[in-house]
Amino acid sequence: MENSKKAEILAKALPYMQQHKGKTIVVKYGGNAMINQSLKEAVINDLVLMKCIGINLVVVHGGGPEINDLLKRINKESKFINGLRYTDKETMDIVQMVLAGKINKDLTAMIYKKGGKAIGLCGVDGNMLQAKKLEADDDLGFVGEISKVDTDIINSSINAGYIPVISSIALGEDKETVYNINADTAASSIASSLNAEKLILLTDVPGILTDPSDPSTLISQLDLNGISQLTSNGVLTGGMIPKVKCCSDAIKAGVKGAHIIDGRVKHSLLLELFTDEGIGTMIK
Ligand SMILES: Nc1ncnc2c1ncn2[C@@H]1O[C@H](COP(=O)(O)OP(=O)(O)O)[C@@H](O)[C@H]1O
Numbered sequence: 001m002e003n004s005k006k007a008e009i010l011a012k013a014l015p016y017m018q019q020h021k022g023k024t025i026v027v028k029y030g031g032n033a034m035i036n037q038s039l040k041e042a043v044i045n046d047l048v049l050m051k052c053i054g055i056n057l058v059v060v061h062g063g064g065p066e067i068n069d070l071l072k073r074i075n076k077e078s079k080f081i082n083g084l085r086y087t088d089k090e091t092m093d094i095v096q097m098v099l100a101g102k103i104n105k106d107l108t109a110m111i112y113k114k115g116g117k118a119i120g121l122c123g124v125d126g127n128m129l130q131a132k133k134l135e136a137d138d139d140l141g142f143v144g145e146i147s148k149v150d151t152d153i154i155n156s157s158i159n160a161g162y163i164p165v166i167s168s169i170a171l172g173e174d175k176e177t178v179y180n181i182n183a184d185t186a187a188s189s190i191a192s193s194l195n196a197e198k199l200i201l202l203t204d205v206p207g208i209l210t211d212p213s214d215p216s217t218l219i220s221q222l223d224l225n226g227i228s229q230l231t232s233n234g235v236l237t238g239g240m241i242p243k244v245k246c247c248s249d250a251i252k253a254g255v256k257g258a259h260i261i262d263g264r265v266k267h268s269l270l271l272e273l274f275t276d277e278g279i280g281t282m283i284k
């Protein structure tokens, strides 16, 4: 590309930088969007860039596929009910090891490698995510429902210049039981409690599709009415069910926009933040 073209593209970033500076944006980085190393590096690059331009960035990560891999290694089957993992005690230990251990520390290190500053936390740290057992039609074991978010540790980390990188496990009211929280739910509750400008969910599809097998059926914008329609007519299945519910919960709580975008597209975060049209599905 010619230098003048490059300069033009860079100059066009100014209004977007001004728009986002000082705003709180929560990015949920899903396990399905972490599979390829070069893509992972591109995501980390974009996160560090977001922080550099003055966004109060919070990263909440998942790691479902990695949990499945480790369970498989101990010959344990992964069981999901409506997109949520049935979590017995042994599974809970694995979830904690993978999310709060391996993935959380890998992502934190990768941010340092890109020249950023991060602090890896889980919901237990700073008593940030407080939960009780999720009461559902089917018993899901140690799957929790967030009852309170204490944002102190998140705000302190942001004010000290760090990107908080948060894994989705939470502490029970007995201060003993640890619960497995769907990472979309954790991100949504955190975004709501922080009064965030945006919640961005990075996943492995282009956004919400009316036909999940056909990427050309992307819905680019939806409001809360549209969501109830999709939910009742069975278009959403599996992990998309909690994901969309999280977006609508965040919007109801005052988050201005929730975005489901394709983490497999290189620099999808920049396309979302630095173009008028954005990518993926925007819920308002
Ligand atoms: N209507 C839909 N549009 C797009 N994806 C859908 C839809 N219904 C179900 N899905 C599924 O939801 C998945 C995304 O949820 P999930 O696997 O939990 O992702 P992540 O690990 O990123 O949180 C997609 O891979 C897709 O298989």
Ligand SMILES: CC(=O)N[C@@H](CCC(=O)OP(=O)(O)O)C(=O)O
Binding pocket: 029, 030, 031, 032, 061, 062, 063, 064, 065, 067, 083, 084, 085, 095, 143, 144, 168, 180, 181, 182, 183, 184, 239
């Ligand atoms: C209760 C529940 O389902 N918890 C999830 C937590 C991780 C997660 O949500 O990871 P992704 O974002 O990669 O799907 C799980 O155990 O897989």
